[in-house]
Amino acid sequence: MTTFRIGGVHPHDNKEYSAHKPIVDVELPKQAIIPLVQHIGAPAQPVVQKGDKVKVGQLLAQAGGFVSAPIHSPVSGTIFKIDRAVDAWGMAMQAIYINVEGDEWDESIDRSEKLVPDCKLEPKEIISKIQNAGIVGLGGACFPTHVKLMPPPGKTAEVLIVNGVECEPYLTCDHQLMLEHGEEIMVGIKILMKALGISKAIIGIEKNKPDAIQHMQELASKTMGVSVMPLDLRYPQGGEKQLIDACIKRQVPSGALPIEVGAVVDNVATIYAVYEAVQKNKPLIDRVITIAGKKVAKPGNFRVRFGTPLSQVLELAGGIPADTGKIIGGGPMMGRAMSNVDMPTNKRVSGVLLMPKEESVRKEVQNCIRCAKCVQACPMGLEPYLLSKQSENQMWDAMEQHSIMDCIECGCCQFTCPSNRPLLDYIRMGKAKVGGILRARAAQKK
Amino acid sequence: MENLIVSPAPHAHSNDSVRKNMLNVIIALLPAYVLSIVAFGWGALIVSATSIAACVLFEYLIAKYLLKQQPTIGDLSAVLTGLLLAFNLPSNLPIWIVIIGALVAIGVGKMSFGGLGNNPFNPALVGRVFLLISFPAQMTTWPKPLGFAGKYLNAETGATPLAAMKEALKAGDASKLAEIDVWSTFTGWLEYGSMGELSVILLLIGGIYLLCTKTITWHIPVSILASVFVFAGLLYWCGYQGAAAPWVHLCTGGVMLGAIFMATDYVTSPMTPLGQIIYGIGIGLIVVVIRTWGSYPEGMSFAILIMNAVVPLLNIYCRPKRFGETKKA
Numbered sequence: 001m002t003t004f005r006i007g008g009v010h011p012h013d014n015k016e017y018s019a020h021k022p023i024v025d026v027e028l029p030k031q032a033i034i035p036l037v038q039h040i041g042a043p044a045q046p047v048v049q050k051g052d053k054v055k056v057g058q059l060l061a062q063a064g065g066f067v068s069a070p071i072h073s074p075v076s077g078t079i080f081k082i083d084r085a086v087d088a089w090g091m092a093m094q095a096i097y098i099n100v101e102g103d104e105w106d107e108s109i110d111r112s113e114k115l116v117p118d119c120k121l122e123p124k125e126i127i128s129k130i131q132n133a134g135i136v137g138l139g140g141a142c143f144p145t146h147v148k149l150m151p152p153p154g155k156t157a158e159v160l161i162v163n164g165v166e167c168e169p170y171l172t173c174d175h176q177l178m179l180e181h182g183e184e185i186m187v188g189i190k191i192l193m194k195a196l197g198i199s200k201a202i203i204g205i206e207k208n209k210p211d212a213i214q215h216m217q218e219l220a221s222k223t224m225g226v227s228v229m230p231l232d233l234r235y236p237q238g239g240e241k242q243l244i245d246a247c248i249k250r251q252v253p254s255g256a257l258p259i260e261v262g263a264v265v266d267n268v269a270t271i272y273a274v275y276e277a278v279q280k281n282k283p284l285i286d287r288v289i290t291i292a293g294k295k296v297a298k299p300g301n302f303r304v305r306f307g308t309p310l311s312q313v314l315e316l317a318g319g320i321p322a323d324t325g326k327i328i329g330g331g332p333m334m335g336r337a338m339s340n341v342d343m344p345t346n347k348r349v350s351g352v353l354l355m356p357k358e359e360s361v362r363k364e365v366q367n368c369i370r371c372a373k374c375v376q377a378c379p380m381g382l383e384p385y386l387l388s389k390q391s392e393n394q395m396w397d398a399m400e401q402h403s404i405m406d407c408i409e410c411g412c413c414q415f416t417c418p419s420n421r422p423l424l425d426y427i428r429m430g431k432a433k434v435g436g437i438l439r440a441r442a443a444q445k446k
Numbered sequence: 447m448e449n450l451i452v453s454p455a456p457h458a459h460s461n462d463s464v465r466k467n468m469l470n471v472i473i474a475l476l477p478a479y480v481l482s483i484v485a486f487g488w489g490a491l492i493v494s495a496t497s498i499a500a501c502v503l504f505e506y507l508i509a510k511y512l513l514k515q516q517p518t519i520g521d522l523s524a525v526l527t528g529l530l531l532a533f534n535l536p537s538n539l540p541i542w543i544v545i546i547g548a549l550v551a552i553g554v555g556k557m558s559f560g561g562l563g564n565n566p567f568n569p570a571l572v573g574r575v576f577l578l579i580s581f582p583a584q585m586t587t588w589p590k591p592l593g594f595a596g597k598y599l600n601a602e603t604g605a606t607p608l609a610a611m612k613e614a615l616k617a618g619d620a621s622k623l624a625e626i627d628v629w630s631t632f633t634g635w636l637e638y639g640s641m642g643e644l645s646v647i648l649l650l651i652g653g654i655y656l657l658c659t660k661t662i663t664w665h666i667p668v669s670i671l672a673s674v675f676v677f678a679g680l681l682y683w684c685g686y687q688g689a690a691a692p693w694v695h696l697c698t699g700g701v702m703l704g705a706i707f708m709a710t711d712y713v714t715s716p717m718t719p720l721g722q723i724i725y726g727i728g729i730g731l732i733v734v735v736i737r738t739w740g741s742y743p744e745g746m747s748f749a750i751l752i753m754n755a756v757v758p759l760l761n762i763y764c765r766p767k768r769f770g771e772t773k774k775a
Contacts, residue, residue, distance in 0.1 A: 256770075325450070333457070339450060381767050
């Protein structure tokens with residue numbers, strides 16, 4: 001068994017709708033809306049003003065700190081305004097509105113399809129290029145990539161773990177990216193290995209993608225130190241800690257980062273972006289997203305420039321089916337339900353799932369029958385039934401003692417609950433509360 | 447476009463339900479149930495039908511009129527309690543006693559704590575033990591398995607293998623022990639005993655079904671059976687006066703029924719694997735103690751109820767292994 005060792009569930013992977021659909025470029029929008037928060041960390045600071053002309057790839061906003069990322073223009077045109085924008089989840093943030101004019105790219109960007117296999121840069125130069133290109137983890141968390149490449153003093157990286165798991169049902173963008181751009185990803189892996197000064201990389205891919213496994217294995221056989229690890233199907237294998245456990249049988253301790261066990265994890269889409277940034281001078285301005293759903297007319301994988309309204313991408317996929325009950329940004333396990341489709345795509349959105357109405361409504365909640373299935377399913381070894389009850393009763397101290405902060409919010413507990421209890425709703429609420437208490441306590445100590 | 451539904455993740459569900467789990471346990475009980483009907487005829491049908499009907503009815507009435515809740519009899523848990531209670535009764539028990547048992551099981555054992563999920567003790571066993579204490583004569587006469595040829599009331603009766611063993615222990619007469627035919631208790635053919643505990647092999651088949659459908663995990667049944675074997679084996683091989691062989695213990699009385707179907711009751715068993723193993727070992731130990739030194743020939747019901755009481759403590763002290771906890775060496 002090559003998988004992680006604690007918990008996990010087996011949701012139906014539902015990949016058949018969009019798997020093997022070639023990546024299609026989405027047309028440019030009339031107006032692009034670029035939020036200044038597209039990553040974990042401080043918001044980016046705009047460096048352009050209303051009325052400025054910008055080209056594709058030009059810097060729009062610089063990083064707001066070390067843990068932050070700059071944002072580049074995905075389109076060419078005129079800055080219309082810098083104003084508040086409300087995203088589909090009701091979060092308000094500053095955004096740059098650009099009226100699109102033509103498609104004029106910055107001259108330094110190499111737009112050819114030609115593979116550039118060799119990288120002569122020094123590790124420091126590579127990292128600064130990645131930092132300046134605004135690259136963040138495209139697996140969903142959007143953690144700035146350059147931070148991972150600079151281990152704190154005393155910690156050393158030993159192995160790069162490449163996340164090609166894509167354990168979320170329905171999503172197929174990483175799969176398709178590996179099939180179409182495996183060579184580029186392999187160069188990206190070599191670049192990251194050089195930046196980290198390590199000689200070993202493992203690509204983890206779940207066995208429901210045999211063609212991707214075979215393709216990457218062929219490429220890896222020509223590359224020193226890189227190997228592919230086919231993994232048994234199990235959610236949440238794409239979770240950073242679970243993937244490390246599955247690949248190198250080491251468990252990241254509570255509260256620590258992967259570097260604690262010598263691992264750096266990057267998603268295949270992130271690594272493709274690294275290749276483009278380092279070898280082609282192209283900052284992170286687009287990504288591949290999956291549009292899928294059981295009733296979607298033309299599901300598929302689409303390359304979108306950030307700032308393109310989702311509604312425009314959905315049109316390409318055949319529009320929104322009539323009986324759609326829920327539109328989810330991301331997959332069904334961890335994705336977020338949206339209230340509209342006007343919001344622009346950004347670095348965070350890896351796919352859109354259109355769920356038919358009959359699947360969208362939660363089932364009636366019954367008493368907890370203490371079947372312990374949530375305890376068996378929890379990949380972090382927690383007791384979801386207990387945490388959920390403690391959160392209901394506002395027992396924050398008890399939750400802290402029961403390791404609430406270890407929860408990765410994967411949803412396995414709620415997925416598996418025969419009584420349809422909203423376990424994760426309560427746990428998430430309690431985790432936010434306990435997290436706030438911990439931060440306040442830390443601030444007081446200073 | 448109509449209004450979209452917005453709710454937090456996860457948006458997918460395993461489609462598991464309380465009803466599915468209860469139904470799986472009922473299906474797993476069917477082989478043994480068929481044998482008891484073949485062995486005890488009308489008696490088995492009457493006792494089980496009464497027990498199930500009374501349990502469902504009492505749950506419905508109590509939920510609706512006393513607790514003023516929406517009755518949840520559709521989840522089949524009351525059906526299962528009724529069937530399990532019947533499995534623990536002799537098949538010649540008068541209907542009115544069965545009804546009292548069902549009332550105690552559902553009323554006292556389950557609904558008085560707030561219904562499904564809240565009861566600390568296994569409801570079917572609460573019912574059975576209440577009857578055992580209140581009606582000792584009726585509860586310990588076992589009809590001869592004559593199929594539909596046998597009478598329901600005034601049936602020809604006999605002693606269970608365990609009762610015979612207890613007599614032998616009291617008399618210090620080891621020769622009687624040799625009379626227990628392990629093969630017939632294993633297959634359950636022509637045995638005296640409670641309705642559902644006849645056949646080890648049929649109960650095992652049910653247990654395998656439960657494991658395959660992931661309704662239960664191996665921890666509780668295996669730890670109970672292993673602990674019965676070890677503790678009974680210790681007595682047997684150390685040459686304790688009149689002690690029966692461990693395989694005799696495993697194949698007689700309610701050990702199999704209890705280990706696979708009663709102790710694994712979700713509500714009243716521990717939540718973590720370690721807790722479940724300790725719980726199982728405790729049950730096995732208590733059964734052997736009661737059978738060897740107690741005044742009752744059989745102690746499975748008592749053993750499970752006693753360990754039920756320990757479950758909250760086990761849940762507190764037996765935490766699952768947290769991810770990344772192995773680090774400290």
